[in-house]
Structure formats: C-alpha cells, structure tokens
Amino acid sequence: MSIGxxxxxxxxxxxxxxxxREVPFKLSQNNCRKWSDVLLTILxxxxxxxxxxxxxxxxxxxxxxxxxxxHSRVMMEPLGGMSCQxxxxxSNAKCQTFSFPRIAFPGKTSGxxxxxxxxxxxxxxxxxxxxxxxxxxxNHGYLSxxxxxxxxxxxxxxxxxWVDEMIDAHLSELGLSSENGRDLPANGQSIGNYLNDDxxxxxxxxxxxxxxxxxxxxxxADALRIARSTDLVRKLAEFYIRNKLSLTKRxxxxxxxxxxxxxxxxxxxxxxxxxxxxxxxxxxRY
Numbered sequence: 001m002s003i004g005x006x007x008x009x010x011x012x013x014x015x016x017x018x019x020x021r022e023v024p025f026k027l028s029q030n031n032c033r034k035w036s037d038v039l040l041t042i043l044x045x046x047x048x049x050x051x052x053x054x055x056x057x058x059x060x061x062x063x064x065x066x067x068x069x070x071h072s073r074v075m076m077e078p079l080g081g082m083s084c085q086x087x088x089x090x091s092n093a094k095c096q097t098f099s100f101p102r103i104a105f106p107g108k109t110s111g112x113x114x115x116x117x118x119x120x121x122x123x124x125x126x127x128x129x130x131x132x133x134x135x136x137x138x139n140h141g142y143l144s145x146x147x148x149x150x151x152x153x154x155x156x157x158x159x160x161x162w163v164d165e166m167i168d169a170h171l172s173e174l175g176l177s178s179e180n181g182r183d184l185p186a187n188g189q190s191i192g193n194y195l196n197d198d199x200x201x202x203x204x205x206x207x208x209x210x211x212x213x214x215x216x217x218x219x220x221a222d223a224l225r226i227a228r229s230t231d232l233v234r235k236l237a238e239f240y241i242r243n244k245l246s247l248t249k250r251x252x253x254x255x256x257x258x259x260x261x262x263x264x265x266x267x268x269x270x271x272x273x274x275x276x277x278x279x280x281x282x283x284x285r286y
Contacts, residue, residue, distance in 0.1 A: 001043050001052060002078075003059045004036040004099045006137070009072030010110040017090070018114070018253055019263035020062045023055055026090045027114070035098045036077075039063075042090055064129035065117040065251075067136055068241075072112070075102050075137040103137055115282055119249035119266055124154045128241050135234070141223075142203045142215075145230045149200045151237040155244055162244070163192035163236055174239050184229060191232075199229045254279040 007029075016027040026040040039059050043051055056078060067074040077099060120126050128151045135147035152159035166174065186194040198213040203226075208214050216222035241247050251264040256279060267279055 001041050001055060002097050003039040003041075003056060003076060004078070004097075005039065005063055005074060005076040006032070006036050006101050006103045007063075007066065007070075007072055007074050008103060008109065009070040009112040012111050012113050016114060017262055019261060021058045023058050024090055024261060025059070025062070028094070030098070032101055034101075036101050038097075040090065040094075060130065061120060061126055062117075064126070064133045065120060066114055067133040068129050068247075069114075069117050070112045071136075073103050073137045074133050077102070104139065115253045117251045117253075117264060118247050119251045120247070121249070122245070125241070125245050125247050128154045128237075128245055129247075132237060132241065135237070141227050141230045145199060145226065145233060146203060148230065148233040148237040149195070152233075152240055157244070160190070160192035160196050162240070163195060164190045166236065166239065167191050170239065174235050184232070185225060195229060195233055199226060199233075252279075253282045255282060256280075 010032065011027075011029055014029040016025075018025055018027070023041060027037070028040065029037045039062075041055055041059075043055065060076060063074050063076050066072065118129075120129065131147045131151045131154070135144040135151075138144045138147070149159065152162060184191065184194060186198075189197070202208065202213050202215040206215065215226075249266060250268065252267050253262050254265050254267065255262050262282055265279060267281065
C-alpha cells in the first residue's frame with residue numbers, strides 16, 4: 001500500500017523504517033521538485049477495505065505528528081498499491097506510483113528528522129492535529145483560518161470566551177504583545193468576538209445580516225486583515241493544543257537493545273530503569 005505525502009521540512013535522510021501504532025512503514029523521500037514522498041506498508045491477505053482505511057488513518061495521524069513536531073506543511077493522498085508474494089519484505093518495497101507535489105516548492109529547508117514525535121493520546125488531540133496539518137498545508141488563508149478556529153472548538157469549549165481569557169492572561173506565553181490586537185479593526189468588540197464574527201462567520205457566509213462585516217474578496221486591505229487575523233488565530237490554536245489539550249508528552253524512535261525494527265515508545269514515562277535501558281534511542285542519522 002502506497003500513501004503519498006508532501007512535506008515542506010525535508011528530512012535528513014531519504015529512507016526511514018519504523019512502526020507506528022504497530023504498523024510497519026517505510027518512508028521514502030523523493031525529489032520534492034518533481035514528486036511527492038511516499039509511505040509504504042504491506043497489508044496481509046486479500047484486499048480488505050477496512051484494513052486499508054485503518055492503515056490510512058494511522059498514517060494520517062503519523063503525518064499530523066510530523067507536521068506538529070517540525071512545524072511543516074504536510075499534505076497526504078492515497079496512491080494505491082500492488083500485490084506481492086508472502087515472502088516480500090518491506091525493505092524491498094519501492095515507490096511504484098508517483099504523484100505531483102500539491103504544495104508550493106518549500107526550498108532547501110532540510111536537516112529535520114522523525115526520531116521524536118508528540119504522543120497523541122486522545123481523540124481531541126488527534127482531531128486538533130489533523131486540523132492543524134490541513135491549516136498549515138492550505139494555500140489559502142481563508143481555509144487556514146477556518147481550520148485553526150475549529151481547533152478551538154475540539155474540546156467543546158466556547159472559543160470566544162477562551163480567546164478573550166487567553167488574550168488577557170497569557171500575552172507573553174502566546175508570543176503576542178499588546179500591539180497585536182490594535183492591528184485588528186475590532187471596532188470596539190473583544191478579540192474573541194471579532195475573530196468569530198468578522199472573520200470566521202464572514203469567511204463561512206457570503207451573505208451577512210445587515211450591519212455585519214462582509215468579506216471583501218477584491219480588497220487588498222481586507223486580504224491583509226484576514227492574513228493578520230489568521231496569524232493570530234494560529235498562535236492561539238498552538239497554545240490551545242499545548243495547554244488545553246495537554247499535548248506535552250513525546251515518543252522516541254528506538255530499537256530493542258539496539259537491534260530489530262525501529263518503533264516509537266514513551267521512554268520518559270513512569271517505567272522502570274531496566275525498561276528504559278532495554279531501548280536504544282535512534283539518532284536522526286541512524
């Protein structure tokens with residue numbers, strides 16, 4: 001099974017082997033000017049739609065984790081697969097189906113790795129990172145804004161109230177200053193209400209009630225307003241994921257006693273010392 005993906009943060013090596021959620025993968029990095037990269041895995045038995053969907057969902061979660069860890073633009077798509085004999089190994093698997101990149105050429109940003117990833121433990125974390133990945137990879141600020149705003153709704157909280165509380169109490173932690181809000185034409189509204197009504201609702205609904213701000217698609221000033229608002233809501237979404245959703249734990253790519261197929265494990269968790277010594281963390285260029 002082949003799953004194509006684009007990744008703006010180029011990895012320090014072209015081939016990686018690892019198990020993620022017990023599924024073995026081979027990552028092959030192609031020339032990003034010509035082709036998308038690919039995740040390869042082997043599915044046992046006959047064609048099974050449910051098994052394919054499960055592996056695709058696991059690969060999607062892995063790529064969301066890569067996006068968050070490396071702060072990169074990542075976009076994925078299914079490419080299909082081919083039949084093989086039972087003796088066929090993942091080390092022999094090669095990319096047989098190629099697709100054109102779907103994100104803009106990112107330039108020579110290289111040296112990244114996948115040896116450390118965030119540990120995704122809840123459905124809310126998984127959904128938020130998927131939205132974050134799609135927001136980061138979108139080529140349009142309007143769509144990015146909607147995805148970032150939806151992150152603030154993943155735990156069922158009131159995003160308007162949460163934004164106003166965070167703006168008042170955590171400016172420095174958000175990487176903001178008191179000037180950020182002044183750059184936005186809130187017209188006397190709170191920042192939360194402005195982001196929700198003048199941005200989120202204006203983007204989602206082309207027809208507004210009288211007196212409500214409309215989206216001006218051919219206005220340079222309005223495009224700049226949305227761009228500044230998108231940058232602000234991105235910072236809020238990142239703070240929400242780290243603090244409200246408690247995405248703080250990490251997984252490390254290891255081998256048992258320095259041998260065998262690499263896999264991810266939380267070696268910093270509440271384990272015994274002998275447990276930790278049994279695993280050898282893999283450096284980026286293992």
